[in-house]
Amino acid sequence: MPELPEVQTVVSTLAPHVTGARVLAVQLNRKDIVTPIDLDIAPLLENRVITAVTRRAKRIVFTLDNANRFYIHLGMSGQLTLETPSAEVKKHTHLILRLQHPKLEIRFRDPRRFGGIFWLGAADGDNALGPEPLTLNPARLAKSLASTRRPIKSALLDQRLIAGIGNIYADESLYLAAIHPLTPANELPAAAVARLNRAIKQTLRRAIAARGSTLRDFVGADNAPGGYRVKHQVYGRDGEKCRKCRTVIERIVLTGRSTCYCPRCQPAR
DNA sequence: GTCCATGTTCTTTA
DNA sequence: CTAAAGAACATGGA
Numbered sequence: 546m547p548e549l550p551e552v553q554t555v556v557s558t559l560a561p562h563v564t565g566a567r568v569l570a571v572q573l574n575r576k577d578i579v580t581p582i583d584l585d586i587a588p589l590l591e592n593r594v595i596t597a598v599t600r601r602a603k604r605i606v607f608t609l610d611n612a613n614r615f616y617i618h619l620g621m622s623g624q625l626t627l628e629t630p631s632a633e634v635k636k637h638t639h640l641i642l643r644l645q646h647p648k649l650e651i652r653f654r655d656p657r658r659f660g661g662i663f664w665l666g667a668a669d670g671d672n673a674l675g676p677e678p679l680t681l682n683p684a685r686l687a688k689s690l691a692s693t694r695r696p697i698k699s700a701l702l703d704q705r706l707i708a709g710i711g712n713i714y715a716d717e718s719l720y721l722a723a724i725h726p727l728t729p730a731n732e733l734p735a736a737a738v739a740r741l742n743r744a745i746k747q748t749l750r751r752a753i754a755a756r757g758s759t760l761r762d763f764v765g766a767d768n769a770p771g772g773y774r775v776k777h778q779v780y781g782r783d784g785e786k787c788r789k790c791r792t793v794i795e796r797i798v799l800t801g802r803s804t805c806y807c808p809r810c811q812p813a814r
Numbered sequence: 815g816t817c818c819a820t821g822t823t824c825t826t827t828a
Numbered sequence: 829c830t831a832a833a834g835a836a837c838a839t840g841g842a
Contacts (some may be wrong), residue, residue, distance in 0.1 A: 704821090711820055762821075802819095
């Protein structure tokens with residue numbers, strides 16, 4: 546569920562309620578959901594105050610009052626929600642942080658377990674992550690894209706080049722920028738890179754405003770689904786007509802992922 | 815039973 | 829510092 550807009554939605558719905566709260570108790574139901582796998586995180590979290598919850602790429606970063614940090618990655622099916630202690634604990638809930646005030650629990654559940662809890666300690670964990678898309682500029686984007694001749698769609702999914710975009714918003718951004726997904730990244734003309742830079746920001750901002758896309762199970766920390774799916778122009782719309790030109794949206798497979806695009810609005814060059 | 819899914823990382827290949 | 833394609837991970841819904 547989690548690309549940048551969904552992760553931002555979780556942070557925005559969680560941070561105001563838990564910043565400044567003390568962790569009273571930690572319940573870890575699966576040790577293998579933590580990296581490093583043999584780290585006992587309970588004593589590291591118990592009795593600490595959460596001083597910040599922020600987003601970096603698709604990571605939800607918690608900062609503690611002793612300056613230690615960890616992050617939660619939602620993988621494909623992760624949910625991070627704020628619950629009353631009496632609420633039923635759903636299957637695949639791997640971590641529960643019981644807070645002192647407010648008397649609520651932060652719960653992490655992830656059926657497919659592609660996500661996890663990653664201990665950072667004093668590090669910021671930014672190594673190998675590319676720039677944030679929302680503060681990107683054309684020159685920086687061009688620098689990332691010049692490094693590979695893979696298709697632009699694949700390049701947008703590479704978190705080392707740009708960090709936070711996933712399969713939905715890569716397709717949506719390329720549509721808005723009128724770029725064919727198979728175009729080699731290092732062959733995009735400067736004008737196309739500039740369009741893409743603007744398209745990425747506009748797409749992500751609109752998606753954040755709608756609280757992200759819920760395809761199946763994504764919810765914010767308040768358990769509310771996102772409303773951006775109905776605004777998708779191409780993702781998941783293969784076989785349907787382009788909203789702009791009525792051409793049928795096509796689907797191809799790239800890097801093992803479905804890629805949807807309008808062959809008329811996004812011509813190959 | 816089959817196929818597919820919002821992600822990342824490790825292995826294989828050219 | 830190869831670079832890129834492919835497989836693997838695990839669960840559940842259509």
